[in-house]
Amino acid sequence: xxxHQAVDKIADSAQNATDKVADKAERTVESARLYANExxxxxxxxxxxxxxxxxxxxxxxxxxxxDMAARGKAAAAxxxxxxxxxxxxVTDRTSAxxxxxxxKSMAMAAAAGAALALLMGRRRR
Numbered sequence: 001x002x003x004h005q006a007v008d009k010i011a012d013s014a015q016n017a018t019d020k021v022a023d024k025a026e027r028t029v030e031s032a033r034l035y036a037n038e039x040x041x042x043x044x045x046x047x048x049x050x051x052x053x054x055x056x057x058x059x060x061x062x063x064x065x066x067d068m069a070a071r072g073k074a075a076a077a078x079x080x081x082x083x084x085x086x087x088x089x090v091t092d093r094t095s096a097x098x099x100x101x102x103x104k105s106m107a108m109a110a111a112a113g114a115a116l117a118l119l120m121g122r123r124r125r
Contacts, residue, residue, distance in 0.1 A: 098105040
């Protein structure tokens, strides 16, 4: 065998080895890709399952929060109505008292005004 043939044989052997390594690398990459896709599919299935398991609890909490908000709104409306009724009652009684006792009412208003003026004068100093 001459030198040229020996070099060709070594080159062919190197090419075959390179091809085998490249094929093995491609198979490894493809295997890793398949494994990663399978792992992602399993994770996606678990997330979906978890979401399905948790969804009833989320719905229940949401319904409770909605119910509590409705109750709070109703309580606020009721309290507001009671305060409004109380204010009307006090206003009516005050008007009746002023109508029945106009001089006393004026004296009380003047005394309250004087006390307020006195307090306001002290704060400005």
